[in-house]
Amino acid sequence: MGLEHFKIKSDLLHPVLAIGFINFILMLIILIMSTTIFARPSGVEMKFSSFSQPAGVLGKPLVITVTGENVIYVDGKVVTFNELRRYLAQKDLRGWVLMVKVDGRASMGRVADILDLCRGISGVSVNVSTIL
DSSP, rough: OOHHHHHHHHHHHHHHHHHHHHHHHHEEEEEHHHHHHHTSSSOOOOOOOOSSSOOOOOEEEEEEETTTTOOOEEETEEEHHHHHHHHHHHSOOOOEEEEEETTTSOHHHHHHHHHHHHHHHTTOOEEEEEEE
16 A cells, blocks of 8 residues: 555656746746846947948038047038038038048947938938948
């Protein structure tokens, strides 16, 4: 009688172990999935092509350069953001090519502000590149 009782307990032991193992694997999968979701950095990733001069583009070029220290240059002259806004507003730029050259360490917020200024100008082709 004692052997039959032991045999019944051993038959019940295997399904309990299997359920525990399945529970452990499911918890491990949930843990891995949740850590990969939260491990991604937040924000917008911007990648720009790199070129020196626009090939085959008609129009006069106007070069706007943003350095790693967020200093803005227009055709080699240092300007502030407000001066750039006034410069672009007072000049007739139809048919011009605006080349925005950006250092890889420059603030993307500053670049977005400059591109927002350029978006409001009609008849202008805007090219964005990175400085190496």
